[in-house]
Amino acid sequence: xxxxxxxxxxxxxxxxxxxxxxxxxxxxxxxxxxxxxxxxxxxxxxxxxxxxxxxxxxxxxxxxxxxxxxxxxxxxxxxxxxxxxxxxxxxxxxxxxxxxxxxxxxx
Amino acid sequence: xxxxxxxxxxxxxxxxxxxxxxxxxxxxxxxxxxxxxxxxxxxxxxxxxxxxxxxxxxxxxxxxxxxxxxxxxxxxxxxxxxxxxxxxxxxxxxxxxxxxxxxxxxxxxxxxxxxxxxxxxxxxxxxxxxxxxxxxxxxxxxxxxxxxxxxxxxxxxxxxxxxxxxxxxxxxxxxxxxxxxxxxxxxxxxxxxxxxxxxxxxxxxxxx
Numbered sequence: 001x002x003x004x005x006x007x008x009x010x011x012x013x014x015x016x017x018x019x020x021x022x023x024x025x026x027x028x029x030x031x032x033x034x035x036x037x038x039x040x041x042x043x044x045x046x047x048x049x050x051x052x053x054x055x056x057x058x059x060x061x062x063x064x065x066x067x068x069x070x071x072x073x074x075x076x077x078x079x080x081x082x083x084x085x086x087x088x089x090x091x092x093x094x095x096x097x098x099x100x101x102x103x104x105x106x107x
Numbered sequence: 108x109x110x111x112x113x114x115x116x117x118x119x120x121x122x123x124x125x126x127x128x129x130x131x132x133x134x135x136x137x138x139x140x141x142x143x144x145x146x147x148x149x150x151x152x153x154x155x156x157x158x159x160x161x162x163x164x165x166x167x168x169x170x171x172x173x174x175x176x177x178x179x180x181x182x183x184x185x186x187x188x189x190x191x192x193x194x195x196x197x198x199x200x201x202x203x204x205x206x207x208x209x210x211x212x213x214x215x216x217x218x219x220x221x222x223x224x225x226x227x228x229x230x231x232x233x234x235x236x237x238x239x240x241x242x243x244x245x246x247x248x249x250x251x252x253x254x255x256x257x258x259x260x261x262x263x264x265x266x267x268x269x270x271x272x273x274x275x276x277x278x279x280x281x282x283x284x285x286x287x288x289x290x291x292x293x294x295x296x297x298x299x300x301x302x303x304x305x306x307x308x309x310x311x312x313x314x315x
Binding site for chain 2: 032
C-alpha cells in the first residue's frame with residue numbers, strides 16, 4: 001500500500017511537471033551564431049507559427065531568443081531545438097523564468 | 108528560346124551576387140543585382156536549412172553580351188555557429204542554356220563555391236562562380252571584407268561598409284575594386300556601390 005502511494009505520488013508529480021502551467025511563462029533560449037538580422041529571420045518566422053507562443057524577441061547582445069507562452073499552453077524543449085535548427089542556428093540552453101516577458105526583454 | 112523572358116528581365120533589372128544561397132527551412136529568397144559587367148537573378152526555395160533549389164540567370168556585358176539561364180541546387184556544406192560569430196561554406200551546381208544574345212543558346216553548366224565569416228562588426232567572404240557551354244566560358248571570382256560602424260540589434264537597421272574585389276574571366280578590366288555600402292532590416296537587403304571606373308553596383312535581396 002505504501003509502495004502504491006509512492007508510485008501514485010511520483011506519477012502525479014511527473015504529470016504536473018509536464019502539464020502546461022496555468023500562467024504565462026517566459027522562456028529564455030540561448031542560441032549560438034546569431035550575428036545577422038537577415039539570417040535570423042527564420043527564428044521569428046518559425047516561432048510565430050507555434051500556437052503556444054504569443055511573443056518572440058531576439059536579442060543579439062545577450063544571444064537570447066525570448067519566448068512568451070500563452071496561458072495554459074507550452075512549447076517543449078524538443079520543439080525549441082527543432083525550430084532553432086530549422087532556422088540554421090545552434091541551441092545552447094533553455095530556461096523557464098518567473099519574470100515577465102517585458103522584464104526579461106528590458107534586461 | 109527559353110532565355111528570352113530572362114533576357115527581358117535582366118535588361119529591365121540589375122542583379123546581384125548570391126549572398127544567401129541557402130536560407131532557413133521553408134524560406135524563399137529573391138536576389139537581384141548588378142556588379143560591374145555581370146548582372147544576376149536568383150530565386151531559390153530552401154526546402155531545409157541546408158539545401159535550396161531554384162532559378163539562376165546571369166548576363167555578362169561585353170563585345171557580345173552573353174546570357175545563362177537555368178536551374179540550380181545549393182548546399183550549405185558546413186556552418187560553424189559560435190557564440191559571437193558564424194562561418195559558412197556553400198556550393199552549388201546547375202544546368203541550363205547559355206549563349207551570345209541573339210545567337211541562340213546551347214546546353215550549359217554552372218557552379219559556385221562560397222565561404223564567409225561574420226561577426227556583428229566584421230564581415231569577410233569569398234565567392235567563385237563558373238558558367239560553361241559551347242559558346243560561353245566565364246568565371247567570376249570575388250573577395251570582400253567589411254566593417255559595421257555599430258552593432259545593430261535584430262530589429263534595427265544594419266549598416267556595413269564593404270570593399271570588394273572582383274575578377275571576371277574574359278573581360279577587359281582585369282580587376283574591379285568595388286567600395287559599397289550595405290543595408291538590411293527585417294527581410295530586406297540593399298547594397299549600393301560603384302567600381303572605380305564608375306560602373307554601378309546594386310544588389311537587392313528579400314527572404315519570405
